[in-house]
Amino acid sequence: MKEISLFFNKNKAAINTLILVVIIQDMLLIQYKSDLITFTILGLSIIFFKFYKFTSKTIFVLCSIPVSIIFFGFLIDPASLVIEKASIWLFLLMGTGIIWEIINTDAE
Amino acid sequence: MSPLFNFATKSKLIDPMHFLKVKNLIAVVSLLLFIIPFFWLKPGEMDIGGDGGRLYFYDPLNQMKYLASYYVSPFGTGTAAANFAYLPFIAALAIAKQIIGSSYVLISVHNAIKIVVGFLAVYAIVKELIGQINTNSALRVEFASIIAGLFYLSTPAMTENYVKAIPTHNQVFLNPLFFYLLLRFFITRNMKYMWIALMVSLVFSNNFSYAAAPPLFSFYPLAFLFILFYSIFIRTISIPWKKLLPVSLFFLGLHAFHLVPEIFELINPGSHTNTRVFNSESVKEQIGYFYGVLRIPKVSFHLLSYSLTKQLREGAIIVPFIIAVGLFLNRKREKTILLAALFFLVTFFFVSAKITNSTIKLYEWLFYIPGFTVFRNFYGQWQFAFYFFYAILFGLSLFLILSRMKSGAFAKAFSVIIVAYLTISSWRFIDGSLVVSFYEGATDVKNAVVMDPDYEETLAFIRLLPVDGKILILPFTDSYMQVIYGLNDGAFIGHSTVGQLTGKKDFAGYADIAPFSDIFWELSKEKDYEAIKELLGILNIRYIFYNSDTRIYDTTFPGRPYSPSYVRKYMPPDQQGYKEFVEKLSADRIFEQSHYSISTIKDKSFLPHFYIAKELFTYRDDPELSSYGKASAFFPNEKSDEIRALYVDDSTCQTIFKQQNCDVANTLKMNAAPRIHFARINPTKYKVNIFESKEPYILTFSEAFHRNWKVYTTDNKSRGETTQTYFNGEVKEGKHKYIFLDTATFETLFMKSLPETSHFIANGYANAWYIKPSDIEEKQDYELIVEMTGQRIFFISLVLSSIVFGIFILWGVKLYLLGSKRA
Numbered sequence: 001m002k003e004i005s006l007f008f009n010k011n012k013a014a015i016n017t018l019i020l021v022v023i024i025q026d027m028l029l030i031q032y033k034s035d036l037i038t039f040t041i042l043g044l045s046i047i048f049f050k051f052y053k054f055t056s057k058t059i060f061v062l063c064s065i066p067v068s069i070i071f072f073g074f075l076i077d078p079a080s081l082v083i084e085k086a087s088i089w090l091f092l093l094m095g096t097g098i099i100w101e102i103i104n105t106d107a108e
Numbered sequence: 109m110s111p112l113f114n115f116a117t118k119s120k121l122i123d124p125m126h127f128l129k130v131k132n133l134i135a136v137v138s139l140l141l142f143i144i145p146f147f148w149l150k151p152g153e154m155d156i157g158g159d160g161g162r163l164y165f166y167d168p169l170n171q172m173k174y175l176a177s178y179y180v181s182p183f184g185t186g187t188a189a190a191n192f193a194y195l196p197f198i199a200a201l202a203i204a205k206q207i208i209g210s211s212y213v214l215i216s217v218h219n220a221i222k223i224v225v226g227f228l229a230v231y232a233i234v235k236e237l238i239g240q241i242n243t244n245s246a247l248r249v250e251f252a253s254i255i256a257g258l259f260y261l262s263t264p265a266m267t268e269n270y271v272k273a274i275p276t277h278n279q280v281f282l283n284p285l286f287f288y289l290l291l292r293f294f295i296t297r298n299m300k301y302m303w304i305a306l307m308v309s310l311v312f313s314n315n316f317s318y319a320a321a322p323p324l325f326s327f328y329p330l331a332f333l334f335i336l337f338y339s340i341f342i343r344t345i346s347i348p349w350k351k352l353l354p355v356s357l358f359f360l361g362l363h364a365f366h367l368v369p370e371i372f373e374l375i376n377p378g379s380h381t382n383t384r385v386f387n388s389e390s391v392k393e394q395i396g397y398f399y400g401v402l403r404i405p406k407v408s409f410h411l412l413s414y415s416l417t418k419q420l421r422e423g424a425i426i427v428p429f430i431i432a433v434g435l436f437l438n439r440k441r442e443k444t445i446l447l448a449a450l451f452f453l454v455t456f457f458f459v460s461a462k463i464t465n466s467t468i469k470l471y472e473w474l475f476y477i478p479g480f481t482v483f484r485n486f487y488g489q490w491q492f493a494f495y496f497f498y499a500i501l502f503g504l505s506l507f508l509i510l511s512r513m514k515s516g517a518f519a520k521a522f523s524v525i526i527v528a529y530l531t532i533s534s535w536r537f538i539d540g541s542l543v544v545s546f547y548e549g550a551t552d553v554k555n556a557v558v559m560d561p562d563y564e565e566t567l568a569f570i571r572l573l574p575v576d577g578k579i580l581i582l583p584f585t586d587s588y589m590q591v592i593y594g595l596n597d598g599a600f601i602g603h604s605t606v607g608q609l610t611g612k613k614d615f616a617g618y619a620d621i622a623p624f625s626d627i628f629w630e631l632s633k634e635k636d637y638e639a640i641k642e643l644l645g646i647l648n649i650r651y652i653f654y655n656s657d658t659r660i661y662d663t664t665f666p667g668r669p670y671s672p673s674y675v676r677k678y679m680p681p682d683q684q685g686y687k688e689f690v691e692k693l694s695a696d697r698i699f700e701q702s703h704y705s706i707s708t709i710k711d712k713s714f715l716p717h718f719y720i721a722k723e724l725f726t727y728r729d730d731p732e733l734s735s736y737g738k739a740s741a742f743f744p745n746e747k748s749d750e751i752r753a754l755y756v757d758d759s760t761c762q763t764i765f766k767q768q769n770c771d772v773a774n775t776l777k778m779n780a781a782p783r784i785h786f787a788r789i790n791p792t793k794y795k796v797n798i799f800e801s802k803e804p805y806i807l808t809f810s811e812a813f814h815r816n817w818k819v820y821t822t823d824n825k826s827r828g829e830t831t832q833t834y835f836n837g838e839v840k841e842g843k844h845k846y847i848f849l850d851t852a853t854f855e856t857l858f859m860k861s862l863p864e865t866s867h868f869i870a871n872g873y874a875n876a877w878y879i880k881p882s883d884i885e886e887k888q889d890y891e892l893i894v895e896m897t898g899q900r901i902f903f904i905s906l907v908l909s910s911i912v913f914g915i916f917i918l919w920g921v922k923l924y925l926l927g928s929k930r931a
Binding site: 033034035038039056057060061063064067070071074075078083084086087088090091092094095097098099101102 | 406407408411412422424425428431432438449453456463466
C-alpha cells in the first residue's frame with residue numbers, strides 16, 4: 001500500500017496530466033455520450049483530487065478547460081457534439097468543486 | 109442663461125454627473141427598461157393571440173363575464189373548466205381599461221411591469237445577498253447587482269416568451285419579487301412584506317392556480333428552501349414559523365375562490381385533472397411525451413444562455429467563465445455563493461435532464477411521484493427557476509471578481525463591457541422584433557393586430573342572438589384557433605374569440621368538435637351535406653359564422669392553423685369552396701358585414717339544447733378510436749331518419765335500461781314524449797318545464813357530460829315567454845338570461861337531485877337522464893332545474909375569499925398605521 005502511495009506521490013505531475021488528458025480526450029475525441037466512461041473518469045479524478053489533497057480552487061481552475069473548449073468549439077463548429085460534452089464536463093467539474101468546497105468549509 | 113436653467117443647474121436637476129451618481133443609476137436603468145415595451149407595438153396595435161389567449165387585454169369585461177365567471181367553458185361542447193383564477197387579474201384590467209381606454213397602453217404597461225419588477229427584484233436580491241459579504245465598495249455592489257438583473261432579463265427564457273405570452277409568463281417578475289419579499293420577511297420579520305406578497309398573489313391568482321402548477325412547483329419550493337438554508341446557516345437567524353402560519357391561512361383564504369373548485373376537480377374521479385395526476389396509464393403517456401421532447405434542448409443551451417445575436421454567440425462563454433472565476437476567487441469561502449451554486453446545480457439538472465444517461469433514467473422515475481407529470485415539458489417548465497438561480501449566482505460571482513480588481517476604473521470598464529454585451533446580445537428583444545414578429549409562412553403578416561370594427565359589430569350581433577345554440581366557425585382550423593385579419597398588416601391567431609367574448613359556444617377547429625372531429629372532416633371531404641347537417645344538429649350547432657376574407661385562407665396562411673396535410677386535406681380548398689359549403693348547410697343569412705356573415709342551420713336538422721329522445725340506438729365502443737374519432741362508432745346512422753335519435757354504447761344501455769334489449773344495433777322506440785319548455789339562467793343553470801309526462805322518457809342536454817350536472821325537481825308550473833318552437837311545439841325555447849347571482853342562486857342547495865344512476869352519456873359527449881314517473885312522484889307537469897353543482901362550490905368559496913379579503917384589508921390598514929407610528 002505504501003509503495004502504491006509512494007508511486008502516486010512520485011508521479012504526481014504525470015498522473016495529474018494523465019487525468020487532464022483523459023478528460024480532454026472524452027470531450028474532444030469520443031463522439032458519443034457514455035455514462036461508464038464519464039463517471040469512471042470523474043470517479044478516478046475525485047479519488048486523485050482527494051489523494052493529492054486538492055482544494056476546490058484547483059477544481060475551479062480545471063473548469064477553464066471545458067470553458068476554453070466551448071469557446072473554440074463555437075469558432076470552429078457551433079453545432080458540434082464537442083460543445084455539448086464540454087458543457088457536461090463544465091457542469092460536472094463545477095458541481096464537484098462546489099460540493100468539495102461545501103464539505104471542506106463545513107469540516108473547518 | 110435663463111433663470112430656469114440656472115435654477116435647474118444649481119439644484120442639480122439637470123446636472124448629468126449628479127444624475128448618474130451611484131444611487132441614481134438604478135433609477136435611470138429602471139426608467140430605460142420601463143420605456144422599452146412602448147416601442148414594441150404601434151399605438152392601436154394589440155398582441156392578443158396565442159394558445160393561452162390574451163383577449164383580456166382587448167375586452168376584459170366580456171371575457172370576465174363569459175370565460176372566467178362560470179364552471180363551464182365557452183368553447184365547443186362546453187366542458188367543465190374552472191377558469192375562476194383569472195377573475196382578479198381580468199377585473200383589474202377591466203378597471204384599468206375603463207380609466208386608460210387603450211389596449212395598446214395596457215399591454216405595454218404590463219410588459220414594462222414584467223421587465224422592471226423582474227429586474228429590480230433580482231437587483232435587490234443580489235444586493236441583499238452581497239450585503240453579507242464584507243465589502244466597502246458600494247459601487248461594485250451596485251454594478252454586480254444591476255448586471256445580475258440585466259442578465260436575468262436577457263436570458264432566453266425571459267426574452268423569447270414575450271411573444272404571445274401566456275398568463276404564467278408573469279413568473280418572469282413574480283418569481284424574483286416573491287423571493288425578495290420572502291427573503292426580507294425572514295430577515296426583518298416585518299409582516300408588510302408578506303402583506304404585499306399576498307396582495308400581489310391575489311391579483312395574479314392565475315399564477316397560483318392548477319393551470320400554473322408547473323411554474324409554481326418548479327420555483328417556490330426551491331426558493332423557500334434557499335431562504336430557509338440562508339437564514340439558518342448563513343444569517344443564523346431563527347425561522348418565523350409562528351408568523352408564517354397566519355400568512356399561509358390568509359393565502360388559502362384569499363385563493364379559496366379558485367383553489368377549492370380546483371381541488372374538487374382534482375378529487376373527482378374521471379375528471380381531466382384527476383386522470384392527469386393519478387392515472388398510471390396517463391403517467392406512461394406523459395413519460396412518452398417527456399422522451400418526445402427530450403431531444404430538443406441541449407445541455408449547452410442552458411449553460412451558455414445563448415445570445416439572441418448570432419454574431420455574439422462566442423460571447424456566451426462569458427457567463428460560465430465569470431462563474432468559474434468567481435468560485436475560484438471565493439477565498440473566504442463565502443457560504444452565500446456556495447448556496448446559490450448548489451441551487452443552480454439542482455435547477456440545471458431539472459432543466460436539462462440529459463446531463464448523462466443515468467440522469468434521464470432518474471428523471472423518468474420522478475414521473476411516478478403523483479403530480480410530477482406536470483413537468484413532462486421539463487425544459488419549458490424549469491427554465492424560469494433555473495435562470496433565476498443562474499442570475500443570482502452570476503451576480504455574486506461577478507461581485508467577487510469586481511471586488512478583487514484594485515483599480516476602480518478597471519472594474520467600471522469591465523462592468524460596462526458586460527452591460528454592452530448583454531445589451532447588444534438582447535437587441536432583438538429590446539427593439540421588439542422578437543415580440544412583434546411575423547407569422548411563420550406568412551412573412552408579411554404581424555402578430556400585432558388592430559381589430560377590425562366590422563368584426564366587433566359582428567360580435568355585438570352574436571351576443572344578441574336569441575337561440576341558445578352553438579356556432580360553427582369557418583374556415584375551420586387544425587386545432588381550436590381562429591384567424592381574424594386586422595386593419596393593419598397584422599392578424600389575430602388565437603383561441604377562438606366568439607365563445608370568450610359573446611358567451612355562444614363555438615367550434616373553431618378539430619379539437620373543439622370532438623368526438624365528431626374525424627367524421628366531420630370525412631363528411632366534409634365527401635361533401636355529404638345532409639350528414640353534416642345531422643352532425644351539427646347533434647352538437648346543437650345553430651349558426652355558422654363565416655369569415656370570407658381571402659387574406660386568411662387563400663393568400664396568406666398556407667401553414668398553421670390551416671395546414672395542408674391536415675385541415676386543408678378535408679375542408680374546402682379555398683374561400684370559393686367555403687362559400688358553396690356554407691350555402692349548402694345554411695337556411696338564411698341573418699347577418700352580413702364586410703367579410704363576416706352569420707347564417708342559420710336549417711330548422712329540420714337542428715336539435716335544441718334540450719330535447720326528448722324519440723329513438724335510442726345502441727353501439728359498441730371501439731377502443732381503437734381516439735377521443736376525436738369516437739363518434740365514428742355510431743355516426744352516420746343510415747337506419748333511421750329520426751332527428752331526435754339518441755346514441756348510447758351498449759354497456760351504458762345495460763346499466764340504465766336493465767330490462768331492455770341492449771344488443772348492438774338495436775333500436776329502442778321511446779313512445780313517451782312530454783312537451784318541454786326550457787330557458788337558460790346562466791351557463792351553469794337551466795330551467796326545463798315538463799308538461800303531460802306520463803311515461804318514462806329521456807331528457808337530452810347537448811352539453812359535455814359531467815357528473816356534476818344534476819337535475820332537481822320543483823312544483824313550479826309556470827313558464828316564461830317563448831322565443832322559438834321546435835317539432836310542432838313539442839319543444840319550446842324561452843328567453844335566456846345571464847344571471848350571475850340572485851336570490852334564487854342557491855334554491856337547489858338543500859334539494860335532492862335525481863338519482864345519479866339515471867344520468868348517462870349520450871351521443872358520445874352529451875348528458876342524458878332517464879326519468880321515470882316514480883322519480884318525480886308521478887307528477888305530470890313540473891319543473892326541472894338542471895345545474896352544474898361545481899358552480900355552487902365556486903360561489904361558496906367566493907364568499908369565503910371575500911370575507912378573508914375584508915379581514916386582510918383591515919390587517920393591511922393596521923400594519924400601515926403601525927408602520928406610520930414607528931416612522
